[in-house]
Amino acid sequence: MNKPTKALELSGAFSLLLKEEVELLAKMVERLPKRSVIVNIGAGVGTSSLTIAEVRPDLLPYLITVDVSHESPVGGLKNERNAFDAAGISPYPIQILADSKRVPATWRGWIEMLLIDGGHEAQEVYDDIVSWVVKVDQDGIIGIHDMTGDQWPEVCRVASAMMENFDKLGAAGSYVFYRMPRYFDGFPYYRVEDIP
Secondary structure (H helix, E strand, O other): OOOOHHHHHHHHHHOOOOHHHHHHHHHHHHOOOOOOOEEEEOOOOOHHHHHHHHHOHHHHHHEEEEEOOOOOOOOOHHHHHHHHHHHOOOOOOEEEEOOOOOHHHHOOOOEEEEEEOOOOOHHHHHHHHHHHHHHEEEEEEEEEOOOOOOOOHHHHHHHHHHOOOOEEEEEEOOEEEEEOOOOOOOOOOOOHHHOO
């Protein structure tokens, strides 16, 4: 396996993804078949995309990042491009500047990996899960960040409830990975207000 050296350096500098989270993401990415489509919701400073690019450069043409921000102190598409420039990696991921819950309406094709680290309010987390998970191919991988701890309790509450019937593949820090079931018959909650 190629090592995510630059992603680990970026992780140490910004701590948006911890070292153990980068390492687990790298292991999950390594499992993907050739030409796997990966959707990364939330660019951050580019650590997730950089991990994918370093571990599986063959998947870079199939990596799509969706973010509502072009640039901000906590992340955005420009921040991701800056990380790739600093690492000397090209091309950039395909970048979509949009509200992540609106993009799936026009999405064509299956996704083999979905990474959710976008909005952290209950409704935003719910919308990302409901909008995107149905686009993940059977046995695909779904990673949700900020699932543990006291910093983002709404992410943990909503995502844990929505993903309760999915097999857990692994967890590190606050990153939890799930397997898309072969037969998916919907989510246990139809509105975010119904989640305990």
